[in-house]
Amino acid sequence: MHHYHQTNTDGLCLHCARETPLDRNFCCSGCETVFQIIQQRGWTDYYRLQKISRTDMPDLREHKRVTYDFLESETYRKQHLHEQADGTFTCHWFIDGMTCAACVWLIEKGLKQRIGVHEARAFLDRGELSLSVDARFDHRSAAEELDALGYQVKLSPHQGDNGTQSTELLRLGISGALAANMMLMTMPLYTGGLESDAFGVLFGGITAVLSIPVILYAARPFFVKAWAGLRNRRLSLDLPISIGLVSAECLSIHQLLTRQLHHLYFDSMAMLVFFLLIGRFIQQRGVNQALRHTRQLVATMPQIVQRWDGVSWSSVTAQQIEPGDLIRIESGNLVPVDGQLRSDDAVLSLHVVSGESEPIHQREGSPVPAGAINLGCSLEICASSRFSDSDSERLRDLANRLKSQVIPASEQTLASVFTTTVLITALAAFLTHLDHIEFAFRSALTILIVACPCALALARPTALATAFRQASNLGIWVRSTDAWRRAPMISRVIFDKTGVLTEGCPGLIRSHWLTPREHWLKGAIIALERDLNHPIAQAFRTAFAVSAEPTSVTEIRVTPGQGVQGRVDGHHVVLTAPHACTDQAIHAAFSEFPTSPTATQVLVLIDGQPAALFEFEDRPRPEAPSALADLSHMEVSVLSGDRPGPVQSVCHQLGIERFQAAMNPTDKLQAVTELVHTGHQVAVIGDGLNDMGALGTATIGVTHAQATEAAIQMADVVLARPDLRLIPLFLELSRRAQRATKQGITLSLFYNVITVFLAWQGLIGPLWAAILMPLSSLSVIAIANYTVKGDFRWAS
Amino acid sequence: MGILIMLVPVTLILAAISVAAYIWAHRNHQFDDLDTPAYRILFEEPEERNENHES
Structure with missing residues (x-):
C-alpha cells in the first residue's frame, strides 16, 4: 500500500474530489495513478488551482487508453507538422478532458519541461493545445504522458482559427461603439430647440458620418443574406431588416439635407444593427461550441495496424489497407476493415456493430466485420474491403441520403408572411398619398423603419441562444x-x-460463495484477470477492486471463450464458463443456487473444488x-x-x-x-x-x-455523459425555447402593430420611437431568459 | 454653447481612439481565446523559460 502525506479526511477523492468512502484515498485507480505522477514530479500546485477553479473533473473511470503509434509515422509528420521560417514546427492537438485552469497549468507545465519544446499553449474554450517544437521533441512520449495524466490526445484537423466568429466580434464592437456615440450626439436633437440652429446641423451631420461604417461594414451580413434569400426566391427575415436599414439611412440623409432635423433615424438604425448582431453572435457561439465539442469527440488518433509485406510486419494507417492484405490486430483494438479471420480463433465484441452484449467466438475462416473489438490475444485477418467501403461507411451514406429526403428545409413561413405584410402596408401608405409625392415617400419609409422587425428578428436567436447555453451547461x-x-x-x-x-458492459449482480476465504479469493481473481480485456474481467475488477487483497499469480493460462486459470499461493484457481466445465459433480454442487437464465455465469474452482459462482448481467x-x-x-x-x-x-x-x-x-x-x-x-x-x-x-x-x-x-x-435523464431535459428545453420564441414574436408583433398605427397617424414622435425600439428588444431578451431558464432546476 | 466647439471634437477623438484600440486588440488576436487568459492569472509562479532549446 502506498502512503501519502494526505489522507482522505472529508470523504472526497484526493485527486478528483469526488465523493469517496473514508477508508479509501481515491475513487478509482485512474485517480490514484495521476495523483502519484503529480506528486513525483512535484506539480502539487495543480491541487491549489483545482480548488480555486472548481469545475467538474473528467471521470477517469471512463478514460480509455489509446495507442499513439501514429505520432511516429511519416503521415503524421507530413500532414500535421508545419515548419516555420525559423526551423521550428508547430502542431495542434485536441486535449480531451481539459476542463479547468488546473488542467491548463498541468498540461503546459508538463510539456514545457520536455526537451525540444519552445512554446506550449492550451486553449480552454476550444480544448486545444498549440505546440511549437523543434526536431528533438518526442511527440509520442509527450502524448503518452498526457494520456497517463488522464487527458486523451487527439489530432486537430485544422489550425484552430475561428475567423468568422472573430469578424462578427469586430462588427459587433464597432457598431456598438458607434451606436452609443451617435445616441449621445442625437440627444440634443431630441430635446428640441436646435432645429434651426447651426449646432443642430452639426450634430445631425456627425451622426450621419458615424452611420456610414455601420451601414457599410457592420450591417453587411444582413444585406448578403437578404440577397442570397432573394436569389433562392425566398423572403427571409433579413429582407425587411435590410430594407428598413437602407430606408432609415436614406430618409435620414434626405431629412438632414432638407433641414428637417426631428426625423433623423441614424442612431436608431445603428442601435438596431448592434442588437441584431448581439443576437446572432450569441446564437452562433452556441452552435460553434456544440460543433467544437462534437468535432473533438469524433477526432481520433488514426489507427496503426501491422501489415505483412511478405517479409516482415510493417506499420500502416488503417486508410492504407488494401483488400487481400494480411493485417494484425492487437488485443483490445478495433478491427478497421471487414475481413476473414486467419488466426485459429478469436473473441470479439460486436457491441458497436450489432448491439450484441455478449462477446462472440469465431474460428479460422469466419468473417470479421469492421468495428468489432478484439477481446482476445492479437489476431490476424485477411482484409476484404478498404477502410472507406466497409459496411459501416455504406450505411452512413445511405442514412445521409435518407435524411436529406425526409427533413424539409428550415421553414421560413413566418418571415415570409411578415415581410409581405410590411411591404404591402408600406406600398399602401405610398399609394394613398400619391398626390403629394414627397409625403408619400416619407410615410412609406417611416412604416418600413418603425415596423423593422427588430424584436421579431431577435426573438428566435435570443431564445435559441439561451437554450444553447442552458443545454451546454447541462452537458x-x-x-x-x-x-x-x-x-x-x-x-x-x-x-x-x-x-x-x-x-453497456456486464456487471456483477450476484455472488454465491462456497468457500469461507472470500477475501483471499477476490484477490486471486483480481490477480488472474488483471491484464485481460474481456468484459467479464473488467466487471470483476470493478466489483472487487476495493476489497481485494493484492496477491500475485503464476502459470496463468487463458482459454478464449472458456476462462482463465493460474496458481495463487500454491493453489490452482480456475475461472470457467459453465459450458466449459464437464464435471457433473461440480454442476451438482452449484445447482442449489437459483440462477437467472439471462445472466452470464462464471464458476470458480480452487484445486478442483467448487468455490464460488458469480452471475453477470448488463444492468439497466x-x-x-x-x-x-x-x-x-x-x-x-x-x-x-x-x-x-x-x-x-x-x-x-x-x-x-x-x-x-x-x-x-x-x-x-x-x-x-x-x-x-x-x-x-x-x-x-x-x-x-x-x-x-x-x-x-x-x-x-x-x-x-x-x-x-x-x-x-x-x-x-x-x-x-450517458445520463438518460438528459433526454427529457433536452426535450423540455426545446419546448421552452419554442414557447419563448412565440412569446417574443407575439410581443414584437403587438409592438409593431401599435407603432405602425401611431406612425401612420403621426402621433408618435422620434423621441418615443427611439425609446420604444430598444425597449422592445430588451423585453424580448428578458422573456427569452425568463421562459427558457426560469425555474429550470426546480422543474427538472 | 461655445464650449461645444471644443467638446464635440474631443468626444469624437476619444471615440475614434477607443474604436482604434478595439480594432488593434482584435488584429492582435486578443479575442481569439476568451476563457483561458482569465485563469492564467491564477498561476502563481512566473512562466519559466524553457532552458533546453537551442539559443
Whole structure:
C-alpha cells in the first residue's frame, strides 16, 4: 500500500474530489495513478488551482487508453507538422478532458519541461493545445504522458482559427461603439430647440458620418443574406431588416439635407444593427461550441495496424489497407476493415456493430466485420474491403441520403408572411398619398423603419441562444439550430438497449460463495484477470477492486471463450464458463443456487473444488427509471440488435412494453424511416454502428460522448455523459425555447402593430420611437431568459 | 454653447481612439481565446523559460 502525506479526511477523492468512502484515498485507480505522477514530479500546485477553479473533473473511470503509434509515422509528420521560417514546427492537438485552469497549468507545465519544446499553449474554450517544437521533441512520449495524466490526445484537423466568429466580434464592437456615440450626439436633437440652429446641423451631420461604417461594414451580413434569400426566391427575415436599414439611412440623409432635423433615424438604425448582431453572435457561439465539442469527440488518433509485406510486419494507417492484405490486430483494438479471420480463433465484441452484449467466438475462416473489438490475444485477418467501403461507411451514406429526403428545409413561413405584410402596408401608405409625392415617400419609409422587425428578428436567436447555453451547461450539445425546431414535435422515443438503457458492459449482480476465504479469493481473481480485456474481467475488477487483497499469480493460462486459470499461493484457481466445465459433480454442487437464465455465469474452482459462482448481467442504468418516468407522455420503445432474452429482461425491468430484438442495422433504419414517413416525429437514442442509420433518419438522433465515432457524426444531439435523464431535459428545453420564441414574436408583433398605427397617424414622435425600439428588444431578451431558464432546476 | 466647439471634437477623438484600440486588440488576436487568459492569472509562479532549446 502506498502512503501519502494526505489522507482522505472529508470523504472526497484526493485527486478528483469526488465523493469517496473514508477508508479509501481515491475513487478509482485512474485517480490514484495521476495523483502519484503529480506528486513525483512535484506539480502539487495543480491541487491549489483545482480548488480555486472548481469545475467538474473528467471521470477517469471512463478514460480509455489509446495507442499513439501514429505520432511516429511519416503521415503524421507530413500532414500535421508545419515548419516555420525559423526551423521550428508547430502542431495542434485536441486535449480531451481539459476542463479547468488546473488542467491548463498541468498540461503546459508538463510539456514545457520536455526537451525540444519552445512554446506550449492550451486553449480552454476550444480544448486545444498549440505546440511549437523543434526536431528533438518526442511527440509520442509527450502524448503518452498526457494520456497517463488522464487527458486523451487527439489530432486537430485544422489550425484552430475561428475567423468568422472573430469578424462578427469586430462588427459587433464597432457598431456598438458607434451606436452609443451617435445616441449621445442625437440627444440634443431630441430635446428640441436646435432645429434651426447651426449646432443642430452639426450634430445631425456627425451622426450621419458615424452611420456610414455601420451601414457599410457592420450591417453587411444582413444585406448578403437578404440577397442570397432573394436569389433562392425566398423572403427571409433579413429582407425587411435590410430594407428598413437602407430606408432609415436614406430618409435620414434626405431629412438632414432638407433641414428637417426631428426625423433623423441614424442612431436608431445603428442601435438596431448592434442588437441584431448581439443576437446572432450569441446564437452562433452556441452552435460553434456544440460543433467544437462534437468535432473533438469524433477526432481520433488514426489507427496503426501491422501489415505483412511478405517479409516482415510493417506499420500502416488503417486508410492504407488494401483488400487481400494480411493485417494484425492487437488485443483490445478495433478491427478497421471487414475481413476473414486467419488466426485459429478469436473473441470479439460486436457491441458497436450489432448491439450484441455478449462477446462472440469465431474460428479460422469466419468473417470479421469492421468495428468489432478484439477481446482476445492479437489476431490476424485477411482484409476484404478498404477502410472507406466497409459496411459501416455504406450505411452512413445511405442514412445521409435518407435524411436529406425526409427533413424539409428550415421553414421560413413566418418571415415570409411578415415581410409581405410590411411591404404591402408600406406600398399602401405610398399609394394613398400619391398626390403629394414627397409625403408619400416619407410615410412609406417611416412604416418600413418603425415596423423593422427588430424584436421579431431577435426573438428566435435570443431564445435559441439561451437554450444553447442552458443545454451546454447541462452537458447537452446540440449541433444545429434546426434541431431545436424539430425537438418540440417529438412524440415517440426509441431507445437502443446495450450501452444506452444499460451500462453497456456486464456487471456483477450476484455472488454465491462456497468457500469461507472470500477475501483471499477476490484477490486471486483480481490477480488472474488483471491484464485481460474481456468484459467479464473488467466487471470483476470493478466489483472487487476495493476489497481485494493484492496477491500475485503464476502459470496463468487463458482459454478464449472458456476462462482463465493460474496458481495463487500454491493453489490452482480456475475461472470457467459453465459450458466449459464437464464435471457433473461440480454442476451438482452449484445447482442449489437459483440462477437467472439471462445472466452470464462464471464458476470458480480452487484445486478442483467448487468455490464460488458469480452471475453477470448488463444492468439497466440506475437513472433509467426516473428518466423513463419523465418521458411517460411519449411512446417509448426499444429496438435492439441483441438476443431476445436479454432485451426482454431489461424491458421487463424498466416496464417498457414495446420492444423488438435481434434487429440488424438495416432493420432499425427501415423501422425508423417507416415511422418518419408516416408522419411520426421520432427521437432515436443510440450509440453503436448499428444505430447509425436510425440516428440519421430520425427526427432527432441522440447519442452520447462515449458512443462510436460514427454515431456521434450522425446524431443531432450529443450528451456529454450517458445520463438518460438528459433526454427529457433536452426535450423540455426545446419546448421552452419554442414557447419563448412565440412569446417574443407575439410581443414584437403587438409592438409593431401599435407603432405602425401611431406612425401612420403621426402621433408618435422620434423621441418615443427611439425609446420604444430598444425597449422592445430588451423585453424580448428578458422573456427569452425568463421562459427558457426560469425555474429550470426546480422543474427538472 | 461655445464650449461645444471644443467638446464635440474631443468626444469624437476619444471615440475614434477607443474604436482604434478595439480594432488593434482584435488584429492582435486578443479575442481569439476568451476563457483561458482569465485563469492564467491564477498561476502563481512566473512562466519559466524553457532552458533546453537551442539559443
